[in-house]
Amino acid sequence: YLHGLFPALGQTFSEYQLSLISGLVIFTGLFIINWFGLKEGAILGYVLAAFSLIPLVVLTAAPFATGHVELANITGNWLPADWSWDAHHILILFGIFAIAQWSACGWETAAIYGPEYKNPAKDVPKALFACGIICLFSYVLVQTAVIGVLGVDGVAAEAVSPLIPVAQATFGQAGSVVTIIMLIAAMILIIQTAYLGSSRALHSMSTEGNLPRYLGKTNRHGTPFIALLVTAAFNMVLISLGSLAAILAAAAIGYTCANGISLFAYVRARKHPALAQLERPFKAPRGWKHVAMLFGLFNLPLCLVGVVYLNSLEIGWTSTWLGFIVLSLYIPVWLYSQHETRRRNNRELPTTIPSNSKPDDDAADLEKVPSL
Template sequence: MPENESLELKRVITWKEGLFIATAVPVLVLPSIGFFASVVAGFSIVIWIANVLEGFFQCTGYAELATTYPYAPGIPGACQEIWKSRSNFIAALGAWGYWFAWNPVLPINALLAGWYMQSIWFPGQPDMAVWLTLGFGALMYAFLLTTCYFGLMAGAYTQLAIMVLSLVPLLGISALAYIMGLVHWDNIANWWLPEGWDWFSWDAWFTVLGLMALAEWSSCAWECAATYSAEYTNPTRDVPRALVAAGGLCLFTYPFVQAACVGTLGPDIVLEENIVNPLTPLALGTLGDIGGPIAIMTMLSAMVLISNTALLGSSRAMYSLARNYHLPIQLAKLNKHGIPFRAAIVTAIFDYILILVGVKYGGGLPVWILSASVVGYLFINGLTNLGFYLSRKDIPYHSPQRKWKAPKFWVYIALFWGIVNLTAYQIGNVWAMGTWTAAAMGYIVMLALVPLYLWGQKQMRDAGLTHVDLKPIEL
């Protein structure tokens, strides 16, 4: 079969390249800084710490799954491998949730970029944010698709270059706030929780659950380092190393940046800038007049950085779906560089439509799309954690197929997080937003899988197959 007709991913990267791609994840704090502080004030710092620790619990299980099924891309691939012998549709639903969880990162960042540019260059003209969003989104997609075309190694080193322009200034601006004494701990201690907060009310607990669900989309997203399990040269070594390194970076960054914003700006400015743009006044406060341009450079670079991670991850989730005939098989075709480029193009088109929907019905607020996207992320995390229990039943603990193993008792931890993701977090996501609108859009996108799944299953029957074992197949 010609190389450009291949359906098999190439093993070309090490844990370092996996980490380079995952370095974008800390930037995902940006859509939520103001919103979290406006809802739970200084306690938002605790939310981030708790959620990154949750990520360590979940990713320990994911590392075992990624090395047990190294031919399947990350958690969407492992989820399909575990569930498809029980229910092909549930297997597809989890991976589809992963695709929908990652690809809205691009429209979220385009919306954020529009607001950042408008606040600096066109103050007092909020309508300009829409046009800046649409223009920046188009340019970003063109750049990322070009980079994506040339392979994962090129994507990884593109990440490293952009990381220097985004994550370093993000941390630098936050660090300057501490060094210059601008972080007033009274702003945190005296505004630890909103006025009238009552821990004995259902509202308080469901609000916290909702913020944990929204935070999971950001601070647990370093699991993306496992998504390239089928492309690491040595998955048993590379997957755990990449996950631990990425998780450590997130454990530092999220509370560090959140505390800098809340402590420096205080409740008045945070509430004024909530949801959209608290980092711009932080940059202006630390760097003076040059803070605005530096903030813009940092934020736009950050948008491209995390959007590249999202495009790489979501295209592989779509590839994994199509590879199992859970989507039309044509989406599993790779280009001559071993990249699922068709899946990347389809993802980019969907994302641009999502920008238009967000501008029209979500008021242009990134957190609105984030809440919709969280629906998919809760499905994949829930089903993969439950799948960890099923995997332990399918493949004995001491089987040589398990190259890297979590402790035996980890099955109970995975069951706990599986149930929480599929129940309490789903309810909390709606509760924290105060409306069903965003979550409803998320469920509609999840249901959109049905006709595509039926199409893929028909193609499998037409090919005379009853199942797919991930051995090489041809179009």
């Protein structure tokens, strides 16, 4: 995008160098902004959303109004010419589902901030439905407009973004410049959403004993700054790999596993007597556990097998191994976290009970012992 907006950059930096510099600048800026709390991060999100969503709405609607959309480009290309419903193509279809949901289903991050909402019982579903409607608009109408203008072959042939030639066809050269600015703002918005959401998730897992305690440290503004630094460092490592396709493919594997595990955990929580009785500000209707089980099985194993198969065909096994290695790194981290939790609880346990204490006093003392 930057090379397209500023061609002179291509004479000074390679795409790899520019990626590293951009990543460093973006994560440094986001760290400084998010250091001051969730409110500042939300304000940045509003600004970026205005710069990305408003032009996107105009760019999506304009081709329909100007008559550039040819529905035959869509209705005549539902399936590839060589498509057949055999095991090979069905596995590819499941792999495409995995990659599609990785890019389209990210609005669950709105629930990460649930404990910090003023009224979680009402605000969580409002946030989820609002984000879902925006994503439904984006991933249906934008696709329709782009493929309707360019056709499937035109989209596949576009090296940077198919939105750029759509904007050029509708608004001329000025449309291309505005679109690139919009895409950069949208990209930073995606990074900010994932960056802030990931740090909050790491903080939550740390306080619950599922990650090392140092990830839960916060500054005076309540920001989990250690989690922010770790997330930024991890993303810089991914950028340094230099293979966008491998990163996206590995991320799709991780997201598919996370989706399946989360859905199965929800079903478990609704069925387990001790977990089902826990008080929660927001609870999905009782019948949703069956929906969760259905989509959990859809993710694991169907989409997981499909995305591994698709990756092996398209870009080799590197991305698959990268995805599973990153996931497997959590096992030793979790074991260490459990050891850390046990050690902390053992330090807090009373070593002796006074000999002159009464049975009732003993029970009262034991009630004060943190639960293991």
